[in-house]
Amino acid sequence: MPGFAAGAYRPSPGRGTSPGFRFTLYAILAVLLMFIDQRRGWLTDVRYVLNGAAYPLQLAVSSPSEAWRWLQATFATRAALEAENAQLVSEQRALEMRSQRFEALARENGELRGLRDALPAVADHWMVAEVVEVELDSPRRRVLIDRGARNGVFKNQVVMDAHGLLGQTMRVGPWSAEVILITDPEHAVPVEIERTGVRTIAVGTGESQALALPYLPANADVKPGDLLLTSGLGGVFPQGYPVARITEVRHDTVQPSAQIRARPLGELDRMHEVMLVWFKNDHPAAPTPTATAASVNKDLPSGDPAYQPQPVPPPPSKPAKSTALAAKPTPPAQAGTGP
Amino acid sequence: MNVRHLEPRGRMLLTAFVGLILTILPLPQWLAILRPAFLVLTVLYWSIGAPRAGGLALGFASGLTLDVFRGAVLGQHALALTTITYVAVREHQKIRSKPAPQQMLIVLALLIVYEFILFAIDGWSGHPMTSPLRWVHAATGALVWPLATALLERTHTPR
Numbered sequence: 001m002p003g004f005a006a007g008a009y010r011p012s013p014g015r016g017t018s019p020g021f022r023f024t025l026y027a028i029l030a031v032l033l034m035f036i037d038q039r040r041g042w043l044t045d046v047r048y049v050l051n052g053a054a055y056p057l058q059l060a061v062s063s064p065s066e067a068w069r070w071l072q073a074t075f076a077t078r079a080a081l082e083a084e085n086a087q088l089v090s091e092q093r094a095l096e097m098r099s100q101r102f103e104a105l106a107r108e109n110g111e112l113r114g115l116r117d118a119l120p121a122v123a124d125h126w127m128v129a130e131v132v133e134v135e136l137d138s139p140r141r142r143v144l145i146d147r148g149a150r151n152g153v154f155k156n157q158v159v160m161d162a163h164g165l166l167g168q169t170m171r172v173g174p175w176s177a178e179v180i181l182i183t184d185p186e187h188a189v190p191v192e193i194e195r196t197g198v199r200t201i202a203v204g205t206g207e208s209q210a211l212a213l214p215y216l217p218a219n220a221d222v223k224p225g226d227l228l229l230t231s232g233l234g235g236v237f238p239q240g241y242p243v244a245r246i247t248e249v250r251h252d253t254v255q256p257s258a259q260i261r262a263r264p265l266g267e268l269d270r271m272h273e274v275m276l277v278w279f280k281n282d283h284p285a286a287p288t289p290t291a292t293a294a295s296v297n298k299d300l301p302s303g304d305p306a307y308q309p310q311p312v313p314p315p316p317s318k319p320a321k322s323t324a325l326a327a328k329p330t331p332p333a334q335a336g337t338g339p
Numbered sequence: 340m341n342v343r344h345l346e347p348r349g350r351m352l353l354t355a356f357v358g359l360i361l362t363i364l365p366l367p368q369w370l371a372i373l374r375p376a377f378l379v380l381t382v383l384y385w386s387i388g389a390p391r392a393g394g395l396a397l398g399f400a401s402g403l404t405l406d407v408f409r410g411a412v413l414g415q416h417a418l419a420l421t422t423i424t425y426v427a428v429r430e431h432q433k434i435r436s437k438p439a440p441q442q443m444l445i446v447l448a449l450l451i452v453y454e455f456i457l458f459a460i461d462g463w464s465g466h467p468m469t470s471p472l473r474w475v476h477a478a479t480g481a482l483v484w485p486l487a488t489a490l491l492e493r494t495h496t497p498r
Contacts, residue, residue, distance in 0.1 A: 019390075019394065019395060019425060019428050019429060020425075020429075022394075022395050023395055023421065023422075023425040026395050026398075026399045026417075026421045027418060027421060027422070029399075029414075029417075030399070030402070030414040030415075030417040030418035030421060031414065031418065032414070033413045033414030033417070034412050034413065034414035034415060034418070034460065034464070037412050037413040037414065038412050038464045038465075043413055046413075047407075047413065050407045051407070053407075054407050054408055057359075057360075057363075058363065058408070061360060061363050061364055061365070062365060065365060133365035134363050134364075134365055135362065135363045135364060135365055135366065135371055135374075136363075136408075136409055136410055137409045137410060137411070138368070138371035138372050138374070138472075139372060139468060139470045139472045139473045140468060142410065170410070171410055178410050185468065185469075185470060186466055186467070186468070206470050206472075208368060
């Protein structure tokens with residue numbers, strides 16, 4: 001690097017120590033930080049503040065693409081708007097047609113379950129959040145949204161769009177939250193196959209439009225087109241929400257398990273708006289441990305009898321042995337490299 | 340091409356800030372994977388060129404910033420970046436006297452060490468990330484190194 005002459009800079013005061021010594025200090029500091037952040041979780045408040053401090057810059061960085069979208073929306077042509085309107089009207093009609101018998105079916109379902117009345121919907125309320133266009137960690141699949149603890153968002157909250165599951169919140173700042181998507185290689189959703197009721201786990205592959213089902217045996221009854229619903233296990237996602245559709249089933253003679261891929265129903269690759277959902281905790285379809293996932297996190301490590309396997313489970317109260325975080329580390333060989 | 344400005348601190352922070360912006364700028368997925376670690380390159384540039392002005396403190400602070408913006412364990416990027424900054428500061432005279440192709444190789448090695456430390460800590464902290472894509476930025480970072488140094492030199496060399 002020719003731009004510098006050796007010794008061109010005067011040593012600043014207070015820097016008499018050797019770089020080796022200072023390096024050791026900094027390295028110890030970094031390791032200590034990691035230890036108390038990771039193992040002790042003492043830095044939660046510090047992180048909260050830091051996330052808040054980082055947010056203005058993240059917002060500023062995302063503003064050009066935000067402005068571009070705003071421009072597009074503002075100067076949308078009349079024809080485009082009319083086309084969109086027509087499409088929305090027809091979609092709404094289709095939805096209304098489909099939901100016409102919903103009330104009757106819900107009541108019938110309640111009666112079949114031996115209840116006097118229909119169950120209320122498991123989703124209590126929801127909030128729309130916008131995706132902040134900013135880079136978090138590229139090989140991983142994470143996004144930042146513009147709602148945080150000030151809006152009531154909590155850790156491990158379910159994030160969906162109109163078509164299906166998108167992911168869950170991971171780290172919540174005051175005005176923003178990081179969302180881990182279901183396609184993240186670290187993420188795993190407990191699912192069941194709608195046609196057969198077989199329960200398994202769908203893990204992310206790191207690609208924007210693919211999940212893998214590495215834990216199904218080779219002779220499992222599954223075929224392309226099967227719908228995957230959340231199974232309600234794992235303590236984060238409530239039961240019965242659409243996740244993905246099987247796209248590919250491959251039987252490899254050397255592998256004991258089938259190579260199965262699925263395509264998420266949520267529009268993970270071009271989402272701008274997502275929905276944060278609050279669920280009723282006392283609902284049968286609610287995530288299995290009926291506390292909020294945040295408090296479950298604290299409770300889990302102990303041998304609490306409430307979380308031990310129980311005999312004859314009424315539908316959703318299966319053993320909640322799995323961590324409250326549905327995002328558990330998955331064996332990389334299976335998660336990362338699908339067929 | 341001697342430096343006449345002896346106080347690069349302000350410029351150093353400014354370029355580090357630009358490096359950070361380039362690091363978090365939204366890009367399509369495939370481009371984001373190719374994106375060099377601009378902040379790391381900037382820190383390396385200053386630790387080789389002005390080891391006393393920024394040095395380890397710059398490396399550590401930039402690393403912590405990266406931790407916050409990437410949602411990593413606090414201290415992860417800080418440790419990795421401090422380590423390669425230390426090597427760069429220690430060997431700055433040797434690295435500086437090398438021709439560009441060799442500098443690129445050295446930068447490649449440093450970036451691989453950096454990513455390896457991140458990789459190890461990822462595994463240790465229970466967030467394993469084995470995708471080979473995570474190593475790509477080391478190669479692109481080494482490739483853009485001559486360009487990056489040329490640009491960064493302009494920030495403090497009067498023309």
